[in-house]
Amino acid sequence: MRRIRFIWVGKLRKGCWQDAAELYLGRVRPLVPCEEIVVKDAPAHLPPEAKKAWEGARILERLGPQDYPVALDEAGRTMTSPALARRLTAWTDDPAGAPCFIVGGAFGLSAEVLAACRERLSLSPMTFPHELARVILLEQVYRALAIARGLPYHHA
Numbered sequence: 001m002r003r004i005r006f007i008w009v010g011k012l013r014k015g016c017w018q019d020a021a022e023l024y025l026g027r028v029r030p031l032v033p034c035e036e037i038v039v040k041d042a043p044a045h046l047p048p049e050a051k052k053a054w055e056g057a058r059i060l061e062r063l064g065p066q067d068y069p070v071a072l073d074e075a076g077r078t079m080t081s082p083a084l085a086r087r088l089t090a091w092t093d094d095p096a097g098a099p100c101f102i103v104g105g106a107f108g109l110s111a112e113v114l115a116a117c118r119e120r121l122s123l124s125p126m127t128f129p130h131e132l133a134r135v136i137l138l139e140q141v142y143r144a145l146a147i148a149r150g151l152p153y154h155h156a
Helices: 015-028 048-062 081-093 111-116 130-149
Strands: 004-009 034-039 067-077 098-103 119-121
Touching: 004 048, 004 130, 015 034, 015 130, 034 048, 048 111, 067 111, 081 098, 081 130, 098 130
Parallel strands: 004 034, 004 098, 067 098, 067 119
Antiparallel strands: none
């Protein structure tokens, strides 16, 4: 497996989110190299669409030529954990690119970021705070890696 990149909008401000994210990053890192890129939140005075555009421009600046961008988006495709394990294996085994998961800020991702992504993934038909979406994604990436490697984590 090559590597996994994550692009997040905003720092995790509360300790509970930080602790949960670090727990799963600590489980992912021994299995596959990963990189986190944190894009600063847009200025507070901007309206929602302008915030998405401001953050989106900074996300696009951070995408590299080897990235296979995957947006976390409420309108994206849902899949089971075993299906994600298969997709993640395909993405990380591809010598031409590496998965780069993108989680937007409180107002989501700009149309430009969504257009640049090769796939859109939804964690659920429900809406989550972006901090929780980050933690859920990290747990699901760890679960997918555990499934792919036959580790005793997934019990379904």
